[in-house]
Amino acid sequence: MPYPEQRGNKWRVRWNTGKKHPETGRWIYDSQGGFDTRDAAVAYGLDRESDIRNDRYISRRDGAILMSEYCKTWQQTIDVGHLRQRNVEQYIRLYIEPRWGDMAVADIKPSAYRAWEMWLKDQPNIGDRYRGEILLVFSMMMDDAVDDGLRQASPVIKKKRRRGEYKKKPRERKRNMRIADVHQIACNALAYWGLDGYVYVWTFAMTGMRPAELYGLRPEYCHPNWPASDPRVDPEEEERYEEDMERYAGDDPMPAIRVEWQHQRLQGTGTPGLYVPKYESRRTLVIPQFLAGLLEMLLAAREGEWVFTSINDGPLINANFPYQYWRKFADGRDAVVEFERMRLGQKQTVDSRRPVPALPAVERWKGKRQYLMRHGHKEWLDEDGHSRIATESRMGHELAGVEGLYSNVTPAMERAIMESLQERWERFVVTLPEGWEPPPSPTPLPVDLAEWMKLQVKAAQAKSS
Structure with missing residues (x-):
């Protein structure tokens, strides 16, 4: 009473x-x-x-916990990958805590939430997808606050399925990936970056690896070293190690790359670190013979921790790759011989330390992100009619349900992928004009790339005749 x-x-x-x-x-x-x-x-x-x-x-004592305090506690309860953790921390630090931090958890009203949702929508620097991620994290926090006994109900009203006319969500427009465009991007990368750039672009197009996986590719997991050079650090994987040796280095070897790591920055500190690939999608990727030759030439020319290094011979994770590299390859740029700078309050015109010739724009790729090359790789696999299990496994995805449970990638499937990618390359190189020469590299090439290409063309012509 x-x-x-x-x-x-x-x-x-x-x-x-x-x-x-x-x-x-x-x-x-x-x-x-x-x-x-x-x-x-x-x-x-x-x-x-x-x-x-x-x-x-809900007692007044429990509901009086401030959101600023609850944000700190809640972040310690989520178990996600490091990239997702970093994004969640960013959403809370930039948008959730500044708006709700001084308010008690129990005092957040649905009307206040709707007003905040409208405010986020009006911000020019917040896109639809980014705003959706912020609201999703806040909704999860409020659901957990209910479970923790801090609120009776969440202020986020779950949207019911709409009735009436269907409206399709806008999607990024993509165009089919043409090998001639990949060739031009690779040539631009050669002229701007050197042999690393040329091989990087062809590896990207022919494997569909994620950019962070390319940044973190190490020589011991790359052809021609792998699988003999595999560190074999996991005792539970002994069966796989033996199978890899038989499948990829046996009597009828298939050159391959082993995706074991992605190179990302540690949450909070920003320190680069190696992490397992997204969705823990460690996998083996067979590669066509021409790419195997390029990787052999690249790795034979130097020793180091990474297969692909930056212009300054450092890890690619330290470079702003999308802006400093990819945009130059795809969008093109003017020749740079001289540039102006301010020194001691005076304007100076000095010679560029890295004079680079003009790079032609690749029209279909202007303004497009590099990740679409991974999408284009899947297009090629689909065009060549490879099985779903072989295609999705190569992309680092898992097939759900019975299909994924009963399916398995066989050596015959991998060999078919390797051969179809090689055939695609050969069909292209025979179309190159006679006497084609690669653009000059900003650094001396360890191999005669022009002579190598002539041999590729000659071999392709011999096959087609």
């Missing part, structure tokens, strides 16, 4: 929460004041006791 008390010309009501203090063992009471009549105070207290009996009650 609630206990009404008169305070001046108003009434207050107290009720037993059904909980005892952990140290004193006494009952814990909550109270609410400001009622005009005794009956109103008693009715309010009866409602709270009903909530307690039906396990709906």
Whole structure:
């Protein structure tokens, strides 16, 4: 039974929460004041006791936890990959805590949430997908606050399925990936970056690896070293190690790359580190013979920790690759011989340390992100009619259901992929004009790339005749 008390010309009501203090063992009471009549105070207290009996009650003490404090606790409860963790921390730091940090968890109202949602929508620097991620994280926090007994219900009203006319969501427009365009991008990369750039682009197009996986590709996991050079660090993978040696280095070897790591930055510190690939998609990728030759030439010319290094011979993770590299390859650029700079308050014209010739734009790729080359690789596999299990496994995906459970990638499937990619290359090189020469590299090439290409053309012509 609630206990009404008169305070001046108003009434207050107290009720037993059904909980005892952990140290004193006494009952814990909550109270609410400001009622005009005794009956109103008693009715309010009866409602709270009903909530307690039906396990709906949120004490004022629990609900008074500030969002700034709850944000810190909540982040420690989620178990996600490091990239997702970093994104969640960013959403909370930039948008959730600044708006809700000074408010009690229990005091967030649906109307206030809807106003914030509209505010996010009006911000020019927040796209639809990014805004959706912010709201998703906030919704998860509110659902967990309900489970933690800090709220009765989430202020985020779950949207019901709309009825009526279907409206298709806009998707990024893509065009089919032509090998001639890949060739031009690779030539631009050669002229701007050197042999690393040329081989990087062809490896990207012919394997469909994720960019971070290319950044983290190490010589011990790359042809011609792998599989003999595999560190074999996992005792539980001994069966796979032996099978790899038989399948890729046996009597009829298939050159391949082993995707074991991606190179990303550690959350919080920004320090580069090696992580397992996205979705833990460790996998082996067979490669066509021409790419195997390029990788052999690249790795024979130097020793180092990475297969692909930056212009300054450092790890690619330290370069702003999408802007400093990819945009030059895809969008083109003017020749740079001289440039202006301000020094000691005076404008100077100085010679460029890396004079680079003009790079032609690749029209279909202007403004397009490099990740679409991974999409284009899957297009090629689909065009050549490879099985779904072989294609999806190569992309680092898993097939759901019975199809994925019963399927398996066989050596014959891998060899078919390797041969179809080689045939695609050979069909292209025979179309090159006679006497084609690669663009000049900003650094001396360890091999005669022009002579290598002539041999490729000659071999392709001999096959087609």
